[in-house]
Amino acid sequence: MRTALVIGTGLIGTSAALALAGRGVTVHLADHDPEQARTAAALGAGTDEAPEGPVDLAIVAVPPAHVAATLADAMHRGVARGYLDVASVKGGPRRDLEALGLDPSVLSKYIGTHPMSGREKSGPLAATGDLFEGRPWVLTPTRDTDTEVLNLALELVALCRAVPVVMDADAHDRAVALVSHMPHLVSSMVAARLEHAEETAVRLCGQGIRDVTRIAASDPRMWIDILSANPGPVADLLADVAADLDETVQALRALQSSDEAKRREGVTGIEDVLRRGNSGQIRVPGKHGAAPALYESVVVLINDQPGQLARIFADAGMAGVNIEDVRIEHATGQQAGLVELMVEPKAAPVLTAALRERGWAIRQ
Structure with a gap:
């Protein structure tokens, strides 16, 4: 890869551009806000001047709702040999792109991807060239994906020093709903309890509440775009969480009872959710993605x-x-x-x- 065009110079787009530029790739930057592209260029992510001809790879780094239209426009203009997006959902944008009626030979030049890395801050000023190092980068090729495009995507992942993971698009969307989208909403709900809490209570916050609420600091506008593109799987998971919450509330109420039998039922209910939490937590990958170690x-x-x-x-x-x-x-x-x-x-x-x-x- 010698040349690339990054369309969308927010956190992810600018970070990818910084990584590529730092490894000798000529990167062109484009954004609906020219000032944002100029900011990214000033950071060393590339140039905000349009390429004179087709580049090797076009990287679309716009919100999920705009991915299909942005890709279709770039493909109609023939700006690159290969195209990919880095949106946090994959099934919807692919179906939206297919619905636009593009020729199959054109669609074969596209692959959906998702780098599993980010920050609570957004915009080019939050970007860093090492944002993706050691992190999974999901690729969702289909049987029609051109081999050259897949190789370009793999080269991008390698240049960003990330770890490629191949998945089906819809399986990816269910997975990120479980490990990213649903937890973000739960974190926000916990943090919302602090909004009007008494100052004396808030001053007691320790590392536990900081861990749980850290991701709640993210930009709401960005998350509305993400959740709007993957609402079904997230809603299904939240429904399961809501059922667990209802059962836990009933168990806690039972602990207040003077009836010893009900109290025992309450203890059993609380113990069940805590044990299931233990079982789930130990499945979270440990250091370098290996099985969790006991420290x-x-x-x-x-x-x-x-x-x-x-x-x-x-x-x-x-x-x-x-x-x-x-x-x-x-x-x-x-x-x-x-x-x-x-x-x-x-x-x-x-x-x-x-x-x-x-x-x-x-x-x-």
């Missing part, structure tokens, strides 16, 4: 000063311990916090002893 945590009290984390990591390295994961919980009203270092179980006592020897305060 032990070493919790260290630190001051909110420059260099504290660097010192901890350096001391762990001197002790010969690899930090598998890390979490930080900031203290309320104090310039301090707790750093939770996740390590292999056999390394936990080694790291604890080494950090204590170097003056760190360890919390049991």
Whole structure:
């Protein structure tokens, strides 16, 4: 791939353009808002000047509702040898494109894709050239997809240092409803409980509520576009969640009863949902996509000063311990916090002893 045209210079489009430009591809940028394309160009993502002839690959990075029309326009103009989109849903845009009556030979030059990476922020200023590194990038070829186009898509994934995953388009949409779209709405619903909560309650927020509500900070307008393109699978999943909520509410009410039998039923109901949660959580892939590993945590009290984390990591390295994961919980009203270092179980006592020897305060 020597040349590419990125249509849509938001977070995903600009990030892909930055990755390609950084690896020697000549990238042209286009957007319905010329100022946004100029911003992306100023960041080093390419040029906002139109290509003089067909490029190797056109990357359509617009909201799902506009994918088909944008692709059809680009195909009619013959701007590229191959075309793909990076929308978060795949079945709908493909069917919309087919409904426009394009010649099958033209449709064969298109493949739907979805990089499974993003941020809570949007727009070109939030973009980064390493956004996709190590992340899955779904490709949804059909039997009619031209081999050259599939190879161009695979080359794009490789240049962005992502991991290709081939799926059926509708299976992809059901999957992202489960692991992305439905959880986003649930996160937003939990965060909405905080909107009018008393300040004294909000000040008690810890890492748990931060983890659950982090993705609720995303742009609502962007998510309306996403959810509007995949409403059925998301609604089906939320209906199942609603059924679980109803049963959990009934179980909690039963715990309030003075009837011992009802209380036992309540305990059984709560235990059931918690156990099913355990069973589902352990299926979430672990480090590097491998099966989840069991780590032990070493919790260290630190001051909110420059260099504290660097010192901890350096001391762990001197002790010969690899930090598998890390979490930080900031203290309320104090310039301090707790750093939770996740390590292999056999390394936990080694790291604890080494950090204590170097003056760190360890919390049991």
